[in-house]
Amino acid sequence: MFYHHAMAKRITDNQLMGELGEAAVRKRFLSIGFQFDSRSRLEAGIDGLAEVMIDGEPTARMIAVQIKSTRAGRYTSETDSAFSYLLDVKDLAYWKTSNLPVIVVVYRESDDSHYWAQVQFQPGVEQRRLRFDKAKDVLDKSSRDRLAALTVPISGSGYYVPPLGGGETAIVNLLPIKLPAEIFVASTPFDRKSAIKEMYSSGETARYDWVIKDGTFWSFHDPREAVTRMIVDTDQVEAIETAVIGYHEDIDEQNNFAFLLRQTFQHQMQVDLAWDKDSRIFYVKPHGDSKTRTFHYQSAKVKTKADVVNVTMSTKIEGKVGFVRHHGFAPKFECMMDQWFLMVSPTYHFTTNGFSRHPFPDALLSGKKRLENNAAIRGQVIMWHRFITKDEEGGDDLFAGSAGPPVALRFDPPPEIELPTTVPDDVWGRRPVVEEVDGQMAGLLM
Known part of the structure; x- marks a missing residue:
């Protein structure tokens, strides 16, 4: 009887260190009250997803996590207070397509240290080198608020709020608009492009605080008393309540009204x-x-x-x-x-x-x-x-000496x-x- 002695499969130290690092980071996230789910062995730049928890309840707010592990040794440019880490170009290209915030966690077994930093993608700057502050960037309970805040967009309607922390007064970045009581509506034979050309040919200073849609002209000023008389049927001008048009349920009508607001705002702030x-x-x-x-x-x-x-x-x-x-x-x-x-x-x-x-x-x-x-x-x-x-x-x-056009739109505080x-x-x-x-x-x- 013959026996074939197959060569034993060998696990490299790098593979082992990767597993140890992932286990350590998962434990650290759990200790600060977050969930951590590892990805499969087919991962290509994201090792796991950390989920924000509030009092033990999942929030469905996720952070993509890439883990870099080492047994010992010093990081690049390491001092008592900081160090840096150079990111892989392929990882950066992969992360740019992510719809989640991406952080890199570095773990060192010799001193059981965990540090983290967010990967930023902003125009004009290619960020390959992350800088870690040993005092501020420790992955522990002190970083809960910062991590939670990553999951809520900065841009968009109103304020953004991370789910953890102490409490404060926030302002909303929305200024309530006081609309004029009336809006002027008239029939017109022009579209916007031909209307502008007509005003230019008159020799008077053109103004753009109006909209035209399907042969109808809208503005907050009376066109019969301005250069816009050139582009409307002056015997068909009518003043109606702003609410009739401003709060129309049709989305196209709302978009048209929003464009009128922007044009009017630009006109009154032109100085x-x-x-x-x-x-x-x-x-x-x-x-x-x-x-x-x-x-x-x-x-x-x-x-x-x-x-x-x-x-x-x-x-x-x-x-x-x-x-x-x-x-x-x-x-x-x-x-x-x-x-x-x-x-x-x-x-x-x-x-x-x-x-x-x-x-x-x-x-x-x-x-x-x-x-x-x-x-x-x-x-x-x-x-x-x-x-x-x-x-x-x-x-x-x-604003001395430049009162500007009459004010049509007024704004309350945020x-x-x-x-x-x-x-x-x-x-x-x-x-x-x-x-x-x-x-x-x-x-x-x-």
């Missing part, structure tokens, strides 16, 4: 705000070429000010402007529960001199946004309400809500190492 069609944001106009503009206003508690147009000089060429940063926001008009709102999503716009669009805005925006925290975003929403309503507290007269939970500043990201290149701020994650 102080410009529209960037590429990024679709409003931003503050400067008073002059490469000049800083300051806005004084009453914040939630105290009088304060903001450089709504800020000039940064080049550090390389004396007397040369590096870039100009403008406060801006992405607008969205929404109707909810028979109330129209202007959703304000604060951001920044960058120019070379206050007027010409900067050729590399994404890199500048990435650096600036990472310097923001929760309090700063809250403050910007309040600032925008004061700015839009032309509510300035002393200081320089922002609503405040008492929350049972806090919004950790960490959700906005830690401060990056910031490098200034020829006067241009570029955020670098080391």
Whole structure:
């Protein structure tokens, strides 16, 4: 009888270490009150899913987790307070398609240390090197709020709230709109394109705070008393209650009304705000070429000010402007529960001199946004309400000599809500190492 002695299957130390690391990280997530489910051996960049739990109840809010394990040794650039980790290019490409927040957990068996960091995907910055702070980035109960906050989108309607923490007053980034009582409706033989051409041919200054749909003209101003008389049948103008059109149940009618609100808002703010069609944001106009503009206003508690147009000089060429940063926001008009709102999503716009669009805005925006925290975003929403309503507290007269067009839309302050939970500043990201290149701020994650 012959016996065939097959070669025994060998498990490598790397495979064993991977299993040990996954088990250790799963145990750590359970210890802080989260669930952790491992993926199959076919995983290609995500080792498991961590689920946020509130008092032992699952929430269906998931975090994708990639685990990097080692037995011993020092991490790259490791000191007593920090270290870094270089991510694989293929992993980054894979994670960019994820609809979940992605974190990397590094585990070292020799000292049973667990650290974590979120993988950021922001325009203008390629983040391959994660930087870990040994004091702040430990995977333990102290990081519950930050982890939970990752699962709730920053953008979108209203505020966002992580499910754990202490409690605070939050504001909603929605400004309630006081609509005019009447809206003017008229028949017209023009579509929008031909109507604009007709106004230009009249020699008068064109205005765009109106909409045309299916041969019907809408506006909050009487077209018989403006240049828009050129584009309507003046004997067919009628004033009707705004509510008849503004709260129509048909979604197309609501979209048409939302467009009228945006056009009207842009018209009444034309002295102080410009529209960037590429990024679709409003931003503050400067008073002059490469000049800083300051806005004084009453914040939630105290009088304060903001450089709504800020000039940064080049550090390389004396007397040369590096870039100009403008406060801006992405607008969205929404109707909810028979109330129209202007959703304000604060951001920044960058120019070379206050007027010409900067050729590399994404890199500048990435650096600036990472310097923001929760309090700063809250403050910007309040600032925008004061700015839009032309509510300035002393200081320089922002609106002096430029009353602008009549105000059709008025705005109430953003609503405040008492929350049972806090919004950790960490959700906005830690401060990056910031490098200034020829006067241009570029955020670098080391």
